[in-house]
Amino acid sequence: MNINPFFSANLIVTNAAGEYYGIRSFMHVIACEEFLRVGNVTLTYDRLIFAKAVENRLFLQFFDPHGKSVEVHLKYNTFLPSTAPKKLRALVRKIAALMPKRKPARTxxxxxxxxxxxxxxxxxxxxxxxxxxxxxxxxxxxxxxxxxxxxxxxxxxxxxxxxxxxxxxxxxxxxxxxxxxxxxxxxxxxxxxxxxxxxxxxxxxxxxxxxxxxxxxxxxxxxxxxxxxxxxxxxxEFRYVIYEYYVSAVFFSFLQLSDVHELRRDRNRFVHGLKYNAVTAVAGWWSFPTGPLVTVVTLLKNLAGGTDVTxxxxxxxxxxxxxxxxxx
Structure with missing residues (x-):
């Protein structure tokens, strides 16, 4: 049995977007040919569902000892920014080679x-x-x-x-x-x-x-x-667009999104967003200090045709x- 790790490091625990709030939390990841240890969970590679590296972020999905599917998002910071992505890509390639080819089990x-x-x-x-x-x-x-x-x-x-x-x-x-x-x-x-x-x-x-x-x-x-x-x-055949509108009153402000508008390709997105600009122009100025700034930004977004989510x-x-x- 080879227990010499080919990867061992403390990684920062993040949310799905790679962000974290407040005090940093770390998780120690150790990878050997026989097992993978993620924090206090040790698992064999047949319990690993998915592994992916994106720049300096690592995403792991695996079954815990109770059969529950667990998802972990981690960030690896190194002295040289280029080192972490290289090490994580090598880790994922090695893990992929050790994972058995199987149909995923139901949790x-x-x-x-x-x-x-x-x-x-x-x-x-x-x-x-x-x-x-x-x-x-x-x-x-x-x-x-x-x-x-x-x-x-x-x-x-x-x-x-x-x-x-x-x-x-x-x-x-x-x-x-x-x-x-x-x-x-x-x-x-x-x-x-x-x-x-x-x-x-x-x-x-x-x-x-x-x-x-x-x-x-x-x-x-x-x-x-x-x-x-x-x-x-x-x-x-259509274009799907979301507009914004902004309402404020002294110390309270609300930036809202419209429902999804289904527009034919020949429809003018600018014209369709005029009603949201009208609401913003009337009700968006009245909070300080952000009201005027957010109002202008919202108007410009809608004048540009809203957000195309097609x-x-x-x-x-x-x-x-x-x-x-x-x-x-």
Whole structure:
């Protein structure tokens, strides 16, 4: 048995975006040919689900001793900035060679969630997934019909140790009749640094599909088939745009995002955003000192045609996983 580590270092624990708040927390990672140790968890490579290095960040997903799937986000800082990416890439290549080629096993919570989705008469099914890599089936969460457009699913939470409200959203495939996702899908316990979040789903069939696609390996989440190709082709005939509007009153201010607007390619995005500029121009100036500045920035964004989220909408329909898009 070779117990000489080919990697050993203290890495900073971060959230899915590579950020951390307050005092730094470190996790010691040791990699040998026989095992991988992440903090106080020692595992063999058949329990490792996924490993990826992006610059100086390391993402690991594995089964703990109780069969629960665990996701870890780490950052490796070295004296020379170029050293960390090289070492992490070498680590991931070595890990990939040691991982057995197998079909991923279902975790205990995966089995429990599938059983819950099968229970008749359940009002809602809560599915817990990793917040950094959420995929949505190309079907409507309300009725199960093939998706024809996308809707905005908003989330928000107070940042720890401050009164600042951090918000974000996902784009969710929906049918033309159910352009608002709120009644059929809700997010529980979201925060910028949360590793796992719960999705409360009212449609049991959709809950099963949602669970299956999020349990699949990250490189195999694209639902194949002619139906999906037709859906994506239909989506590309339009442009999907989100506008901003700003409302303020002395010490209170609110920067809000519109719903997703589905515009034909020949429609003028500037004209469609005029109503949001009208609200901002009337109600955005009245907080100090930020009100006038944010008002001008918001007006300029809308005058430029808002935020085009069409490329993200296409990727979402293809099953590509994303964290919530955090609003600035």
């Amino acid at each position: 205990n919570e995966h089995r429990a969630a599938l059983a819950a989705a099968d229970r008749p008469g359940a009002a809602a099914n809560t599915v817990t997934v990793f917040s950094s890599r959420v995929s949505f089936p190309p079907f409507c969460p309300e009725c199960g019909e093939p998706a024809a457009t996308v809707a905005k699913l908003g989330v928000g939470a107070l940042v720890p140790a401050s009164d600042f409200l951090k918000t974000g959203y996902w784009l969710v495939p929906v049918c033309a009749a159910h352009r608002r996702t709120t009644p059929a899908i809700r997010v529980k316990n979201w925060s910028p640094d949360a590793r796992e979040i719960g999705f409360e789903l009212t449609n049991p069939d959709y809950a099963r599909a949602f669970l299956e696609i999020n349990n699949a390996p990250l490189d195999r989440r694209r639902p194949d088939g002619a139906l999906l190709d037709a859906i994506v082709a239909g989506i590309r 490329p993200r909408a296409v990727e979402v329909l293809k099953g590509k996983p994303f964290p919530a898009i955090e609003e600035e």
